[in-house]
Amino acid sequence: MNCILHLLLLLVLFLPASLYAGKADITDVKVTKQSDGTFNFEVTVYHADEGWDHYADSWEIRDQNGNLLATRTLHHPHVAEQPFTRSLSHVKIPIDIKEVTLRAHDSVHLYGGKTMTITMP
Numbered sequence: 001m002n003c004i005l006h007l008l009l010l011l012v013l014f015l016p017a018s019l020y021a022g023k024a025d026i027t028d029v030k031v032t033k034q035s036d037g038t039f040n041f042e043v044t045v046y047h048a049d050e051g052w053d054h055y056a057d058s059w060e061i062r063d064q065n066g067n068l069l070a071t072r073t074l075h076h077p078h079v080a081e082q083p084f085t086r087s088l089s090h091v092k093i094p095i096d097i098k099e100v101t102l103r104a105h106d107s108v109h110l111y112g113g114k115t116m117t118i119t120m121p
Helices: 002-014 017-021
Strands: 025-033 039-046 056-063 068-073 084-091 099-106 116-119
Touching: 025 099, 025 116, 039 056, 039 068, 039 099, 056 084, 068 084
Parallel strands: none
Antiparallel strands: 025 039, 039 084, 056 068, 056 099, 099 116
């Protein structure tokens, strides 16, 4: 039993630090309809970015059926800026889509953090 506990302790001590940052969460979404019928999204993401090896690198918008509508690539880590908000403009959302779900992606855990589903204006 002691041997197993020692092995577990060693495993935890030597896991890469990048695994501790957790998954990327969507914490806020603001969407506005534009005069041309497209939408602007302002999305707030929280992730304990650690640098280039582990950071939130995108967020996406999906319809009720899981179809990808748009992706916002995040080109660099936001280590000293948490949470952070980034926008995506001129997003075309089909008129029959009443709700969309936003989710964030990070370079280690991929998806799995907090998502947000919103009703389209």
